Amino acid sequence: xxxxxxxxxxxxxxxxxxxxxxxxxxxxxxxxxxxxxxxxxxxxxxxxxxxxxxxxxxxxxxxxxxxxxxxxxxxxxxxxxxxxxxxxxxxxxxxxxxxxxxxxxxxxxxxxxxxxxxxxxxxxxxxxxxxxxxxxxxxxxxxxxxxxxxxxxxxxxxxxxxxxxxxxxxxxxxxxxxxxxxxxxxxxxxxxxxxxxxxxxxxxxxxxxxxxxxxxxxxxxx
Amino acid sequence: xxxxxxxxxxxxxxxxxxxxxxxxxxxxxxxxxxxxxxxxxxxxxxxxxxxxxxxxxxxxxxxxxxxxxxxxxxxxxxxxxxxxxxxxxxxxxxxxxxxxxxxxxxxxxxxxxxxxxxxxxxxxxxxxxxxxxxxxxxxxxxxxxxxxxxxxxxxxxxxxxxxxxxxxxxxxxxxxxxxxxxxxxxxxxxxxxxxxxxxxxxxxxxxxxxxxxxxxxxxxxxxxxxxxxxxxxxxxxxxxxxxxxxxxxxxxxxxxxx
Numbered sequence: 108x109x110x111x112x113x114x115x116x117x118x119x120x121x122x123x124x125x126x127x128x129x130x131x132x133x134x135x136x137x138x139x140x141x142x143x144x145x146x147x148x149x150x151x152x153x154x155x156x157x158x159x160x161x162x163x164x165x166x167x168x169x170x171x172x173x174x175x176x177x178x179x180x181x182x183x184x185x186x187x188x189x190x191x192x193x194x195x196x197x198x199x200x201x202x203x204x205x206x207x208x209x210x211x212x213x214x215x216x217x218x219x220x221x222x223x224x225x226x227x228x229x230x231x232x233x234x235x236x237x238x239x240x241x242x243x244x245x246x247x248x249x250x251x252x253x254x255x256x257x258x259x260x261x262x263x264x265x266x267x268x269x270x271x272x273x274x275x276x277x278x279x280x281x282x283x284x285x286x287x288x289x290x291x292x293x294x295x296x297x298x299x300x301x302x303x304x305x306x307x308x309x310x311x312x313x314x315x316x317x318x319x320x321x322x323x324x325x326x327x328x329x
Numbered sequence: 330x331x332x333x334x335x336x337x338x339x340x341x342x343x344x345x346x347x348x349x350x351x352x353x354x355x356x357x358x359x360x361x362x363x364x365x366x367x368x369x370x371x372x373x374x375x376x377x378x379x380x381x382x383x384x385x386x387x388x389x390x391x392x393x394x395x396x397x398x399x400x401x402x403x404x405x406x407x408x409x410x411x412x413x414x415x416x417x418x419x420x421x422x423x424x425x426x427x428x429x430x431x432x433x434x435x436x437x438x439x440x441x442x443x444x445x446x447x448x449x450x451x452x453x454x455x456x457x458x459x460x461x462x463x464x465x466x467x468x469x470x471x472x473x474x475x476x477x478x479x480x481x482x483x484x485x486x487x488x489x490x491x492x493x494x495x496x497x498x499x500x501x502x503x504x505x506x507x508x509x510x511x512x513x514x515x516x517x518x519x520x521x522x523x524x525x526x527x528x529x530x531x532x533x534x535x536x537x538x539x540x541x542x543x544x545x546x547x548x549x550x551x552x553x554x555x556x557x558x559x560x561x562x563x564x565x566x567x568x569x570x571x572x573x574x575x576x577x578x579x580x581x582x583x584x585x586x587x
Contacts, residue, residue, distance in 0.1 A: 117547035192505035202406035208556035291572030
């Protein structure tokens with residue numbers, strides 16, 4: 108068996124989900140750290156500096172291409188797996204175990220992922236899209252800080268952002284641990300540690316993200 | 330424990346064979362003792378059906394002491410009923426009260442086609458075992474068991490994995506109908522021992538390929554299998570199977586036997 112064939116087996120597909128998921132987790136950390144600069148409440152000076160670096164650095168822009176490739180692979184492979192797995196039980200149970208044998212969010216990864224995708228489409232169309240468009244067609248970088256301040260005055264935008272972060276939190280609560288389990292690290296020795304870090308990450312990172320629109324909306328930062 | 334009798338309503342899945350559509354049928358049973366096992370309650374019901382001239386309900390059973398893995402019943406949404414680490418034959422009627430309604434379904438997975446009523450065909454598991462769940466032994470006398478030193482912890486983990494009775498509750502409980510817990514137990518109990526080491530790479534690859542060929546779903550680490558396993562097989566075995574498979578594929582030594 109060639110190692111390339113392994114990508115088409117059930118474990119190979121799991122590995123794709125795991126590795127792309129871990130890359131997206133790393134991205135979340137970086138994105139969160141950069142955006143946290145707004146909490147200095149310095150009129151966006153530090154944030155703009157960081158955003159300028161991320162938006163213009165050659166290496167970062169190259170990794171951005173990889174990020175989109177992995178994001179699309181994660182979405183497509185995830186939905187394919189979901190559809191395939193669902194088709195394997197044609198006659199459904201009349202009574203199901205529900206939450207007695209497994210947590211609801213572990214069974215709802217495709218649904219949570221779809222909600223995150225819908226949020227992402229809105230999110231990219233508000234900030235990343237206009238900025239790259241402006242950069243590409245000569246108008247230069249946009250002032251993302253001012254854009255955030257304006258966008259997050261709209262109640263519906265803030266509500267959608269908070270809901271997106273909640274979906275992300277539940278998705279991570281399963282995904283973080285699951286990625287390591289797929290890599291074979293879910294042994295009794297490490298399982299507790301991985302789960303603990305996963306829970307911390309899944310609570311902390313979405314809360315920090317959600318605080319950004321909320322802080323602008325409540326005028327905690329100017 | 331106080332003994333009592335109860336009257337129950339049972340909704341049981343009836344299906345002539347894999348080619349026929351199934352349906353639920355409702356039965357009343359009276360005077361069931363709290364000291365009966367769940368299968369004995371089914372014996373009472375079947376005797377009643379035979380006396381009435383009706384077709385008795387087909388269900389799998391053999392040892393009735395929790396070691397054969399035959400008694401595949403999905404009871405009120407739970408594989409082998411609500412008790413932890415038990416098979417259906419070990420479930421006793423003291424779990425239920427007078428007047429209860431119990432829904433009994435077969436294992437539902439396309440890889441486990443229904444043979445009749447509650448009996449399903451689990452030969453897909455046999456074919457997975459046949460693909461690599463063994464040790465090739467040359468002819469000659471058996472070696473003395475103590476000739477090979479084995480790490481105590483590994484011996485214990487191997488034994489824990491070897492307690493898998495191949496009942497299929499993991500597949501029945503999994504929302505994806507994944508057989509990973511079963512396959513991981515069968516790979517683990519051999520991979521942990523020196524006797525299983527020489528064939529570990531081909532074993533992992535061949536058994537996973539057969540598992541996929543049988544049409545089982547893929548594992549998404551939900552954990553319902555571990556919660557429902559009558560033998561308490563741990564998810565740690567799935568992590569080990571993942572490692573075995575990754576190691577075999579990327580070392581290039583997982584050559585499939587043709």
